[in-house]
Amino acid sequence: MVGYILRRFGAAVLVLFAISVLVFLIFFATPGVDPAARIAGKNADPATLAQVRASFGFDRPLPVQYAMMMKHLFVSHDLTSFVNRGTLVIPQIIDAVPVTLSLVVGAAVIWMVLGVAMGTLAGAMRGTVVDPLVMLLGVFGVSLPVYWLGEVVNLITQKELHDSVFSWVPPLGYVPISQGVGQWALHLLFPWLTLALLYAGIYARLLRGELINALNEDYVRTARAKGLSERRILIKHALRCSLIPIVSLFGLDFGALVGGAALLTEVVFGLPGVGKLTYQALQNLDLPVIMGTVLYAAFFVVLANAVVDVLYARLDPRVRRA
Amino acid sequence: MPEPLLEVSDLRIRFGGFTAVDGLSFSVRPGEVLGVVGESGSGKSVSMLGVLGLIRTPGAEISGSVVFRGRDLLTLKNAEMRAIRGREIAMIFQDPMTALTPVYTIGWQIAEQIRAHEKVSKRAARDRAITLLGEVGIPAPEQRVDAYPHEFSGGMRQRAVIAMALSCNPALLIADEPTTALDVTTQAQILDLMRRLRTEYGSAVVMITHDMGVVSEIADEVLVMYGGRAVERGTRREVFHGPRHPYTWGLLDSVPRVRGARARRLPTIPGTPGAAERGCPFADRCVHSFAACVEVPPLTGESGHLDACWLPEEERMR
Numbered sequence: 001m002v003g004y005i006l007r008r009f010g011a012a013v014l015v016l017f018a019i020s021v022l023v024f025l026i027f028f029a030t031p032g033v034d035p036a037a038r039i040a041g042k043n044a045d046p047a048t049l050a051q052v053r054a055s056f057g058f059d060r061p062l063p064v065q066y067a068m069m070m071k072h073l074f075v076s077h078d079l080t081s082f083v084n085r086g087t088l089v090i091p092q093i094i095d096a097v098p099v100t101l102s103l104v105v106g107a108a109v110i111w112m113v114l115g116v117a118m119g120t121l122a123g124a125m126r127g128t129v130v131d132p133l134v135m136l137l138g139v140f141g142v143s144l145p146v147y148w149l150g151e152v153v154n155l156i157t158q159k160e161l162h163d164s165v166f167s168w169v170p171p172l173g174y175v176p177i178s179q180g181v182g183q184w185a186l187h188l189l190f191p192w193l194t195l196a197l198l199y200a201g202i203y204a205r206l207l208r209g210e211l212i213n214a215l216n217e218d219y220v221r222t223a224r225a226k227g228l229s230e231r232r233i234l235i236k237h238a239l240r241c242s243l244i245p246i247v248s249l250f251g252l253d254f255g256a257l258v259g260g261a262a263l264l265t266e267v268v269f270g271l272p273g274v275g276k277l278t279y280q281a282l283q284n285l286d287l288p289v290i291m292g293t294v295l296y297a298a299f300f301v302v303l304a305n306a307v308v309d310v311l312y313a314r315l316d317p318r319v320r321r322a
Numbered sequence: 323m324p325e326p327l328l329e330v331s332d333l334r335i336r337f338g339g340f341t342a343v344d345g346l347s348f349s350v351r352p353g354e355v356l357g358v359v360g361e362s363g364s365g366k367s368v369s370m371l372g373v374l375g376l377i378r379t380p381g382a383e384i385s386g387s388v389v390f391r392g393r394d395l396l397t398l399k400n401a402e403m404r405a406i407r408g409r410e411i412a413m414i415f416q417d418p419m420t421a422l423t424p425v426y427t428i429g430w431q432i433a434e435q436i437r438a439h440e441k442v443s444k445r446a447a448r449d450r451a452i453t454l455l456g457e458v459g460i461p462a463p464e465q466r467v468d469a470y471p472h473e474f475s476g477g478m479r480q481r482a483v484i485a486m487a488l489s490c491n492p493a494l495l496i497a498d499e500p501t502t503a504l505d506v507t508t509q510a511q512i513l514d515l516m517r518r519l520r521t522e523y524g525s526a527v528v529m530i531t532h533d534m535g536v537v538s539e540i541a542d543e544v545l546v547m548y549g550g551r552a553v554e555r556g557t558r559r560e561v562f563h564g565p566r567h568p569y570t571w572g573l574l575d576s577v578p579r580v581r582g583a584r585a586r587r588l589p590t591i592p593g594t595p596g597a598a599e600r601g602c603p604f605a606d607r608c609v610h611s612f613a614a615c616v617e618v619p620p621l622t623g624e625s626g627h628l629d630a631c632w633l634p635e636e637e638r639m640r
Contacts, residue, residue, distance in 0.1 A: 226408040
């Protein structure tokens, strides 16, 4: 198992390296485009261009350029945005990470609990009226787009009913956890629920399907013949095996969301997270920031996948030796 | 004659309009091995699943009586039935590759069954699992107890499944084609094992199979089923040396002979399995069928060798 973990993380490091090279090449070695002009932003003066050329070593070979870029990013942390003149890129990302992490981790807890509960309920109560009801609820969650649902939630909690039922809801925005867990959670409550609703619906449907398959497996029949209780068969045997694909999907979703895919939720609820940072950088073509966030996103996707693979091996003994 | 351990009478299992088991009656005495033979779809497996209350298809209707140690299993509540399953009646299934939960060790799964029925510590259950694995012939059971099912070969898995079935020392073991998914040498080993365990544990065994060879190896009594009905029943000697039902003749003819002239083609029973709409279920495929076969023949006979066929005595010269 330890060997497997080491191998898996070794592979993750290699993948990260490959991604950084790829990103570097896309940004700096696309033929026919002057990278200095792109980094310097629109309408840059010749002095700025010269400064960019010197600082990124564009007159030197590509491997040296790559090394210098990585040094700016990871060693000296002094990559500068030229669009917002003088703003350092790395601190911006570092400030945004806790916001996104708070949002996604909280939502993930909610959607996993809800999704597993709904999926198990529907799968176990198949053939009764509970199953289609729960699934209908799931489809409802899946079909509400986050940007619409978020706006409606805001309309109700911040405006229409803010003076009566929802007077306890704080204004939009983010409060760091260092200022008290209560305020932090209260500010994030509706973003969490909004983001979790979609995923809870998807996970519930997926788990229901897996569970129904598992309940038809031979090993469940064996478990019944052993004289186990239905509850034990459901949880210890059928659910335990059905969770394996759910966990791998969770890793992909979680990594992507932390990497910036929670953009819509962040924008709607005014949370200054990574998604929002990327969104702004894209709007004014702030290349250094885009590059920073892309590498950051890749890092989380790869890390989440590695963690999930290790977890997967923990859950499924059959993959440990693969 | 000792009191029967299991007495099934007039068992009927219907799925919607389809009758899978149609008035099946048989009994098993303590320590006896009953071989239940028939083609696929003859209702062997489904009748045994019905005995254990393991049929869960919505809309399945089960009637008749299944008396085990003086109690009718069909009238028991779920919790009472659970206490019998696995402890007094254990079942082994056909495919050992899929019969074990893939994510738990073999030892864990055996201990789980022991602890479902007896108040013993985890440690004691595990120790018993090791002993059992040793008894069914798994080498180095102290190490193998912590192996996962995918780390076992098919034959070893079937041994583990048998060890699990025997873990609570059941009075009756129902084995549903336990050797079908295994290769021939492994089959022989598993049959040897079952014979040995039967003398050591004294469990009665119901052995479901389509393989006449397996029956001739292990059974004391033989029940031949066709189309959800019993068509012949008798001791192994009676059925193999004086088979009375045309279906049994067909089954025995379709086994290749080791001695004597080799047949150019192995004889087969014409047609495909499936009960006739009315009358004798085998009438459609029977070369001997005649006018009387439109009525369902009862299972009758003398001195325990019973058969369900209208054919007069003089035409059964074999």
